[in-house]
Amino acid sequence: MPSPSSPPRAHGPTTSREQPPSIRRAPPSRCSRVNCRPADSAAPDQLPSGNMIVCVAVVGHQNNPLYLQSFTEADDALKLHHVVHCSLDVIDERVNNPKRSAPTLNETFLGLLYPTENYKVYGYLTNTKVKFLMVTTDLDVKDADARNFFRKFHAAYVDAVSNPFHVPGKKIASRSFGARVSTIVKSFGSGTVG
C-alpha cells in the first residue's frame, strides 16, 4: 500500500537523511531537524543553540584539567568531563606509539581521537604536552576546520597563560579567555557554512 507509507517519508528528517553523507552539512541537517518538530520546539534536546561543539577542554601535561567548558544547556557537564578524561587514553596511546600515528608525527593536531556514534573527540597536542580537546556532535567535521579551530584555541590559550598573574599549571580562571573561547566556538559553527 503505497499511500500510507508516504507521510513519514515526506517529512524533513527522512529526506535530509537520504542525502548522501558527503553533501550533508551540519547546519542544514539541524535546520531540518527543527523543521520536523514544529510543535515541540521547546525541547532543549542535546543540541545547543549556536553550534555543534558541546565541549572544549585544556588538559595539562600531567593530564590534569586546566580548563573545561561545556556548551550544552543541560546541567550535564560531568559527562563531558568523563568524555574528555577518557579521551586522554587515546592521546596517551598515540603519544606513546608514534609509529602508529606516523602521519601526525611532528604535528600538533592529533585529528579524530574518538569516534563514536554520537559524538567525536578531536585532539591537539602542544609542544609542552598541553592537550586541547574538542567534543562535537557534528559527525561531519572536516579536519581542516578542526585544525583551524585548534589553532585559534591555542593562540587564545597562549595569551591566557602569558598573563603574569596566571600560575602555570593551575586552572585557567580568566574570564576573557572564556569569552574568547566562546567566540571561537561560535565561529566554528558558522565557519563551516561560510
Next chain:
Amino acid sequence: MANYLAQFQTIKSSSDRIVIAVEDVSDLWLNVKDSFKQRLPVKKACLNNKARNPVLVENLPAEFIQTTDSRLRSRFPQEQYLFWFREPYATVVLVTCEDLDEFKTILKPRLKLIVQNDEREWFIVFVSKAHPSNDQATKMAKKVYARLEADFNTKKRERCCKFDLHGPDDEFWDDFDSKMVDCIRNTLDRRVQFYEEENRRLSEQRFTPIWNFCNFFILKESLAFMFEVTNLHEDSLREYDELELCYSESVNLPGKPREFGGLDTGDDQAALLNPGFKALTQIVQDDVFREFEFRQYIFACQAKLLFKLSRPVEVAARGYAFVVSFSKTLALHENALPFCFREVWVITACLGLIKSTSTQYDGGVVAIDSEKEFYRLQGDLYSLCRAKFMRLAYLIGYGVEIEKSPVNSASLSMLSWPKPATWPSIPPDSSSEVMAKEKTILQAKAREKLFDIQRKPLPLEPSSLLREANRRRAFLSVGNLAELYDSVDGSGFGPHSKVSPNKSSSNLMTRTMSGPATSETSLPVDRPMRLSEIHVAAEHALKQTISDPDFMTSLSSPEEFENRYMELTKGAADNYHRSWWKRHGVVLDGEIAAIYFKHGNYDLAAKSYEKVCALYSAEGWEELLADVLPDLAECQKILNDEAGYLASCVKLLSIESSLFSSKERQAFQSEVVRLAHSEMSHPVPLDVSSLITFAGNPAPLLELCDGDPGTLSVAVWSGFPDDMTLESLSLRLSAFSSADEGLKAIRSTDARVLVPGRNIITFDIPPQKPGSYVLGALTGQIGKLSFRSHGFSQDSPVDTDEFMSFEKPTRPVLKVRKPRALVDITPAVSSALLMNELQWIGLIVKPIDYSLKGGILHIDAGAELKIEESQMIEIESYRSDGDHSGNLDASKALSRSTDTGRVEKVPIGNGKIELPDWASDVTTLVWFPVRAIDDTIAKGTSPASPQKHSIVDGMRMIALKLEFGAFHNQIFERTIAVHFTNPFHVSTRVVDKCNDGTLLLQVILHSEVKATLHVKDVLLDLQAGFEHLGKGDGRPTSSLFPLVIAPSSKAGILFVIRLSGTKDLDELEQADSMLNIKYGISGDRATGAHSPVPVKPDDSEELLFKISLKLKRPVLDPCLAVGFLPFSTDCLRVGQLVNMKWRVERLKDLEEASLSDDEILYQVDANPQNWMVAGRKSGHISFSETQGSRIEIAVTCVPLVSGYVHPPQLGLPDVGDANISCNPAGPHLVCVLPPTLSTSYCIPA
C-alpha cells in the same frame, strides 16, 4: 545475466576445491586411483598471485575427476566461461602401451586428438605395467615411453612422466607433482587474466545505463572465489574489498529508491559473520542487491578470509568500523525498520564479533601493539553493545536500574532516540503490565547519598522519553487523521508492513489503540501516553523485533537485565584494562562497583571505587572525583573502615569547595570530628596534606645564630568549612640539605582553633643545629586522632589547585648560621702595666652584628692578680681609629657619634659585670682595676752578674666569660694575657776604680713602661763590704731630682762607694744592696702603665720601687787559677769520646792564702742534654802547698748533640769566687759536628 546468480551460488557452494581432470585413455584409472589420490591435497604449490608474483601455497585442496564424469560433461560452453573457475585446472592423460606399432597407429593419433584442445593444460602419465623381473616387457615399455616423449615433449616443456605400476619411485611423484602444479599455475594465470579483462570491460561501463551490478558481482566474486580455492586468500580479500567499494559507490548513486532489506524474520540478528545466512537470490532486486543483506554478506566473506589468514585483530577492527558505519546506515532507514531494529542489530553484531574474534584470537604470537589494539577493539565492541543494550533497557523501563553516572550519561544522553515511523502503541490487555511498570516508577527514587548530597542526576536520555514518544505519536495525529487510521488499519508499521512477520499481532495492537475506549487502557489517539505505558508499548514492540529468545530473556526482568549488563560492563572493563586504556577500564570498574554496591557487596565495591578515585585524584579531575567519592565513603562507612572513611572525608573536604555546598562540607567535617573523638579501634595517623596546608611567611626568612632559640610564625590554611578545634599542633622542620637531619617537632603553644582560611601560628624554636631549614610536616591531633600534613602552599589560599603545588621548590624558612664570633674581647692596653700597683685594665668588647643586651661579663683574675672590687668598673663607648676611616654606614656612624664619650660606672661583684643596655650594640671599653702581685724583689743587673729577665715573669692571665643572647645561651670565653712590669730595670757598673779604693758606681735606670717616670729620690742601701763615701746618706753624688725619664729611655745615677775592709766576706756576700727609688708616673691607661688607681682619696701619687743590686767585690785575692786546655782533636763529633782537661794552679802559698784546706773539691757541670760525662763528675784534688804547684783534671765526655754548645765547666765549690782566677777562661761555645755517616745503611741494593 542476473539469472545466473542462483546457478552461481550453487556452483560456488558445491565446488570448494580445484578440479584435475583425468583422461583415462587406457582404462587405467582404477589401478592408479588410490595412489593418485594420496597425493592430494597438493602439499606445496608455487602459484602466481594477481600481481604475477610467485606465492608458495600449501595444502592446495584438489580433486581428480574423470573426464567421463557427469559433472564435467554436461556443461554448456557459455556456462563454462562464466563459471570457468570450476573447470579443471589440469588434465592428466593416463596411457599405457606395450607395443610400438600400437602406439603409432592407435594411441598417438588419439592422444593428439585429446591434447589439441588448446584451452586445456595437460600432461601425460605413461603407466608401465611391466613387472621389474620381466626384462622384455620393461625394455618395451621404455621404448614406447621414449617414443612418447619424443612425440609430445617440446623443448620448452616436458609433458610426459612415467609411472611404474609395480613400484613407483619418489622421483615419479615429484615429477608428477611439479607437472600438475605447472598446469594448475598456467591455468590459473590464464583464468585470472580472463576475469580481469572481463572486469575491466564491465568497469568501463560503470556509468552507462546498461551496467548491471549483478554481473559485475558474479565476475568479481568468481575471481575472488578462484583465489580463495587456490588458497590465495590475500588476493581474494582484495577482490572483496574492491567489490565492497564498488558497491558503496553504486548504492550511493542517486536514482530510484531501492529496498533496503532487513525486514525478514531473524534479520535483527546480525549476520555479518555468516556469508551463507541468506541466499543471494533472495536479496537481489532488479539488478542490485539489497543493502542490508549484501553489506553483511561482503563483510562475512572478508571476515572468513581474514580468519583464514589468521588475522582476527583485523576482523575486529574492520568489524567495529563496519558496525558503526552500518548503524548509521540503519539510522537512515530506521523509519522503515521495526522498532529499535538498529539497536538490536548492533548488539547482536557486536556480540557476534566478540565471540568469533576472541575464539580465533590466540594471543602470544602477536606484537604487543596489536595485542593492545585487539583488546581495545574488544572493549570498544563491548561498550558499544553495552550502550545500545542500556538504551533498550531504558525504553522498557529499566532506567531506574541504570546508574546515572557520567559514563552512562555520556553514552546515552548524546545517543538519539530510535526514530520509528510511529512510536509503538500500547497493546491490549496490558493493564497489569502498565500497573506494574507504574509501580516501579513510583517506587523508584534516587538513592539517598551519604551526607545528604543532593545532585541533579545526569540525564540518560537525549530528550524526555515521554515527550519524544508522544511527539512521535502526535506527529501522526497532527497529520491527516484519516490517513493515520488507514495506515494503522492497514499495517501498523508503516510502509513495509507487507513483509512484517507478525501481522496479526500488530493488527491487534493497533486496533486496540484506535478502538474507542474498550478498557481502562484505551487511549484516544490524542491522549498522551504515560511513561509506564510507553515502557509497556516499547517492550511489546521489542518482542516483535527481537527474534533471539535468549536475547529477549535478558530484557525480561530487571535481574536478567542486570546480569547481562554486568557481563557487558565487565567484558568492556577487562578488555580495556588489557589494552592499557586504564581510564576506560577503571571508569567501567566504577560501574561494576555500583552494582556490587546495590547488592550489598560493599567489599568489592569499595575496591573498585578506590581505583576510580585514585585515577581521578591522581590527575586532578575533581568534578569527576566529587561524583564518585561519596560512594566510596559510604562503602567504607558501611564496612567500618575508619581509616579509609576518614581519608575519604578529608579528601571530600579538600576537593574544590565549589563542588559541594557548604552544608555538605559541614557534614564532612562533622564526620571527621565525630570519628576523631570516638574510640577508634585502629587509630591511624590521618594525612590531611590536601586539606591543611602551610607555608612560611613571605617575609625574609628567620635567621638565627647558632644556639639561639627563636619564634617562627607559619601561615596555616585550613580547608575545613568551620572552625576546627585541635588538641595540639606541632611542626617539623627538616634540614634543607639532608632530609634525615634535624627533624624536630616543634610544638605550638597557642594553636587551639583553626579558623577556615588563613591562620598565623607561632612556634617557639629551640636552638637548632646550623643550617637551613624548610618546613617539613605539620602534625597535630584532633580529639584522639593524630594527623599530619605535608601540603605546602605557596602564599596562596587553599582553594587553588594544590595538585600542582607539591612540585614547587620549598623555600627555607629558617636559617641557623654556622657558629661564628658574635663578640670579640681584646685587651685595650698595648704595653706593660705597673707591677704591684692598682692598674686599670681595659677590655674592648666588640659585638659583631649581635646584640649583647643583658650580657654578663665574668672576669676571673688568675694567680697573682687581684681585682679590686671596691672600685667601680668604668664602661665607655669605644672608637678605634680604624672606625673613622672605615666604610661604616651612616646610621652606625650616627649612633656612634651620639654615644661618644659616654662613660658609665657599674659595680662589680664576684667578678661579674652586667653590661648596660646602651652598650649592647656598640663597641665598648670596660676598665677595671687590678693589681698584679709579685712578692719577689726585682734584681738589678751588672756586667759581673748578667741576669736574664724573663718576660713571662710579668705575665698575668685573666679569664673572661661573657654570657649574652636572649637567654644567656651564648657564651664567649677568652683568656687574655696582660703584661706587668716593674717601672725600671736597673743595671750597675763600676765606672772607675780609683787608686784609693774608691769606686764610682753608675746605676742606670731603664724605663720599662710607656709612660713618663719622674724619679724623685733614690736611696742606695749598700750591702756589707761596701760603704758610701761622702755624706753617707746613700744618695747619689749629684742631686738632680726630680729626674724625668721618658718612655724607653735610660738615666744614669752615680754613687761613690768603696770597699769596706771587713773579714768574713763570704757570708756577707749573700746580702744584696737595695736601691730605693721614689718616683711618680704619668701615663695613659690606654697605652699602658699609668698612675695607680687611688684606693683611698688621700693616697699620694708618690710610688716607691725597690730593687736589689748585687755588688760584687773584685777578685782581690786570687789563690787558684783554673785553665781550660785545648782539645786534643780538631773537631768534636757526636758520639765521639773527647777528653776535657783543666789545669788548676796554686797562685799563693797555702799559708798566705785564705784557704786552709789542702784538699780541694772540684765539680764538673755539664748540661746532661748535650753532654754525657764518663767518669766521676766530682772529686777532691790534693796538690802541693807551694806556690806554683799545678795539677790537671781530665774528664772524658761524649757530645750528644751537634751544633754550638756550652762545654762542661769545672767548678770549685769550696773555694770562694773571689779566690779563683780563671786564666784563660774556658770557651763559651764549642762546635760539635754531626756523626759520620754510617755506610752500613747505604749498601746499594
